[in-house]
Amino acid sequence: MPRWAEAQSAVEGAIAIVRRDPNADRFFDLSADSFWRSFGAFLYIAPLQMILVLAERRLALSMSEAPVAEIPSATVMMVTELIASVIAWGAYPLAMFALAPQFGLAKRFAGYVIVYNWTSLAIVLAVLPPYLLFALGVFPPGIVLAINFMILLAVLWFRWTLATDVLGAPGLTAAGFVVLDILLGLFISLGVAALIVGQPAG
Template sequence: MPSAQEIIAALTGSVKVAQRAPDALRYFDLSADAFWRSFTAIFYALPFYLVFITAGWRMGQEAGVELASSLPAYALSELFAYASLWALYPLAIAGLTRTTGLTRNFAPYVIVYNWSSLLIAAFMVPPYIFYSLGLVDVGGASLFIFFLFISVLAYRWILATQVLKTNGLIATGIVALDVGLSVLLAQLLQAMRGTGAA
């Protein structure tokens, strides 16, 4: 398990990536063991995802979208997708970096990507909390989420250019791959549930 010092340093480095700081990578442990430890970020981000799931369920109900037969069923399917994405995305990136000659930077990219996912989860959670507290309606929360999501895409693009040390076009393809995998998993889950607009 990573130490508290390693986690704090990685989160600091994730912020530095957003700032395009030239020394951002020095905040990360880039060793082989640290590569595998970075996947523990999935557990630290889990509380945020539980907020996304429970608030997202209520938002779907309010918007008239049948997400699943029950909240527990919806939560299980979303957690399955969450875990699947953490497994599938590094595999997809491994293939892409081989194709583009960026293999040398694969491990650092995955390490930074994994830890930055924890930062992104914290960044994305406010509209879900505001909705849960009744401070915004589903429309307001959805608009807030959309603008935060655009910011996340920009961040992922910066991360790809900085850590993989690649050009903007390839970085755009990497971000598109990330989004594409998420959409594909969402579509598969929806097909399995047989749900849609009520």
Template sequence: MSIQTETLRALYGTWRIARGDANGLGFFEFSINGFWRSFFAAVIVFPAFAFLRWHDLGEAPQDFPVGRYMTVEVIAYVIKWVAFPLVMLHILPMLGRAERYINFITVYNWSSVLQMAVYLVALTFGVLFPSLGAGGFVMVAVIAMLVYGVYIARLTLSVPLPTASAIVMADFLLSMVITSIGIRLAIGQLF
């Protein structure tokens, strides 16, 4: 199967899962090759990520280190894509779910494309309807995507709701820590 076909099938699968259809799992390639190809989602999401980081610079002070900021953000982006799968490689055996690692990470990676799309729509609504508060749209999108992540964890790992929630919150917190360190490095104020 070509990467284009696999990508389209996986994205359709993520859409089906987001609609609560567990049969969406049938559209993913659950193999070691499918696992590695699921990281192609990072390539798909990257332009939106870069645009959002660049957009954030619109309110930066004149002397802000733009080049260093963007470099650190790109490095942090790569680290985020690697860190969570590495953490889960060690956590899932402790949960007795090591055999489900490839399935979980494959679906979780591909789901990031849909998550970014929802986030961009929320930001667009915030711009179109500023009187309603841009932050409100984004907050609803973030909550929806956390719920979606919990559903993916429950579906692919067959774990209880509290365990699935803890896994998704661990990813969220890990991402926040990496982002925070990245921003502090970019502005030269790590310590």
């Protein structure tokens, strides 16, 4: 399992990237050994995702006019999310492994994956607070959705920044990689949900 200090450093690195710090890479171990270890970041991310799933289900229940029975159980939603996340965790790096050489980006591929994997932890940490505040009764559903939309836009920009600054892709190519990332995640989530509950999980 990756060291906790490495996870903390990655969060600091994500903040440095947001600030467009030219030396943000100092927060990441970009050695060859760190490439495979970076996939272990999922061990920190997965529990947070399960909390997020429970909060999202509670939000859906508060807003849905459909019978409660039509919304998958918490267990089903967590299993669906976990399986989809495991698949997606490897799918995008594999896709980029095939694509990076085609765009002359092979030399920076490993460093990009390391930073991408570790900063995924920072993204989950950024997404979670509004849902927790809703669960505590602080935020109404509408506020949570509005904040979540703004966070989504920030995440898209952040992923684009990683592709341009870390991978070295031109702006338009980087945008294409971000779209690929989104479509892969969506396809996997819908596919897993269809297999487990017979319909896309909301």
